[in-house]
Amino acid sequence: QVCKRKCTEVQRCTPCKQPRCAFAAPSEGLEHGGVGAGGGGDGGGRGEAASNSETGHCHHPVCPIPSSSSSENFVASLGLQVLSHLTVKERCLCASLVCKYWRDLCLDFQFWKQIDLSGLQQVNDDLLVKIASRRQNVTEINISDCRGVHDHGVTSLASHCPGLQKYTAYRCKQLGDISVVALATHCPLLVKVHVGNQDKLTDGALKKVSKSHLRDIHLGQCYGITDEGMVALARGCPKLQRLYLQENKMVTDQSVRAVAEHCPELQFVGFMGCPVTSQGVIHLTALQNLTVLDLRHISELNNETVMEVVRKCRKLSSLNLCLNWSINDRCVEIIAKEGRSLKELYLVSCKITDHALIAIGQYSSTIETVDAGWCKDITDQGATQIAQSSKSLRYLGLMRCDKVNEETVERLVVQYPHIVFSTVMQDCKRTLERAYQMGWSPNTSNSS
C-alpha cells in the first residue's frame, strides 16, 4: 500500500483490468461473488459471463510492451515521486546519483515493507536481488504480470526477507516450483500465497508449502496441480482459511474431502470449473465457519448436496451456483428458507423461473444480492414480486433476462430506489451518469 501511494505516477500497465466472465483469469479475493472471477462490485459486466462461457474462455488482455524509453521514464517518474518525500540533503545526494536510483532513493524502511510491482514490465531479477539485499523487512510483495522476474529473483528475495508474509504473483508463467519452495523454506511467517495461472507449478511445491502456516492460497489455473499436492497441502496447513482453485483439471473430490477434513478453519472456498462433484462437496458440511462458497460450473452438483451445505454451514453468507442446470426453483426455495446468514446468492444461468425469485422474497430476510442473469424464463412477475416482498434485497441482477420488460424495470427503479437493478440498459445509464458526474460531456460535433 505504502509503495503504491507514493508511486502513483509510476507507469503502470493500466489496460490489465480483469475481464469479468465465467472463465476469467484468476484475480484477487473470493469475497466478491458474481460471475466474474472475484471481480469488484461495480455492477457492470456480470451478465456477460454466460456469453463468454459459450466460447469456453475469454482472453486476458495482454499488457502492451513498453516502448524502449519507458524504462527511463519509469525510473524518472519513480524518482520524482520519491524525491518529494526526502529532505533537501537527501535530494541532492540522490540527484547526484541518478543512475543509482534503486540503491539510493529508498532510504525509508517503511517504504519498502509492502511492495506492489504488479504489471511493471521493467521489474527483473536484478531489481528483486537489489531490493532483497537492501531491505530485509519486506512483508508483502506483488509481482503479478512481471514477466522479467524469474525463480532466481524470487529465491533471492525469499532468502533475504524472512519476514515475508504475503506473496502475490499472478500470471507469472515463467516461475516454477523453485520460487515457491524458496518462499516456503526461508519465510516462516508466510501466510498468503497467490500464484494463479502459474502452470509450471507442480505438487512438489505444494508439498513444501505444506510445512508452513499458510492461511490463504490461490492456485487457480495452475494446471499442473493434482490431488496429491492438494492432499499434502490440506494435511500440512490446518490453519488454512481461504482456498481458491479454478479450472484445476486434476483436482477432484479427493482434494475437497481432504481440505474439509484437515482445515476446519476454512472460510472462503472456491472450486470453479474443477472436476468436483457432489461426492466431494458434501464433505464441506463439516466446515462450521464457511462463509463464502464458490461452486460455479463444477462438474456435477445435485440439488440435495447444495441444500445440505446450506443447512449445515450456518455462517454461509455468499453462495455462487452460477452455470449449473441442476439448480432449480425448489432448490432455491430451500436455500432461501435455510440460509439463515445468506446475503449473496448468484444464480446466473441456472434452471430457475419466477418461482425462485418469489421464494427468495417470501422466505429470506437476509439475502441482499441476487443475480439471476441469463435465466431466460424469468419474467416481470418474478422481478416485481421479489422487489415488492423482500425487505433485505439491495441488488437484483437481470442481465439478459429477456422476458423482463425494460419498462417494468424502469418502474421498479422508481418504486424501489433502495434496490439496484442490473440490466444492460440500467447499467449503461449508470455508467453515463457517473461519466457526467466526472465532468464528461457528449461530443455533439457532427463533423463525421
Ligand SMILES: *[C@@H]1O[C@H](CO)[C@@H](O)[C@H](O)[C@H]1NC(C)=O
Ligand atoms: C526492520 O525494521 C525495524 C523497524 O521496524 C528496524 O529496526 C530493523 O533494523 C529493520 N531490519 C532490517 C534488516 O532492515
Ligand SMILES: *[C@@H]1O[C@H](CO)[C@@H](O)[C@H](O)[C@H]1NC(C)=O
Ligand atoms: C498486488 O498485491 C497488493 C498487496 O497484496 C494488492 O494491494 C494489489 O491490489 C495487488 N495488485 C494486483 C494487480 O493484484
Ligand SMILES: *[C@@H]1O[C@H](CO)[C@@H](O)[C@H](O)[C@H]1NC(C)=O
Ligand atoms: C470459527 O469462528 C469462531 C469465531 O470467529 C472461532 O472462535 C472458532 O474457533 C472458529 N472455528 C474453527 C473451527 O475455526
Ligand SMILES: *[C@@H]1O[C@H](CO)[C@@H](O)[C@H](O)[C@H]1NC(C)=O
Ligand atoms: C433434486 O433433483 C432431482 C433430479 O433432478 C429431482 O428428482 C428431485 O426432486 C430434486 N429435489 C428437490 C428437493 O428439488
Ligand SMILES: *[C@@H]1O[C@H](CO)[C@@H](O)[C@H](O)[C@H]1NC(C)=O
Ligand atoms: C468529436 O467528434 C468528431 C468526429 O466524430 C471528432 O473529429 C472530434 O475530434 C471530437 N471532438 C472531441 C473534443 O473529442
Ligand SMILES: CC(=O)N[C@H]1CO[C@H](CO)[C@@H](O)[C@@H]1O
Ligand atoms: C457445468 C455444469 O453444467 N455442471 C452440471 C450442472 O448440473 C447438471 C445436471 O445435474 C450436470 O449434468 C452438469 O454437469
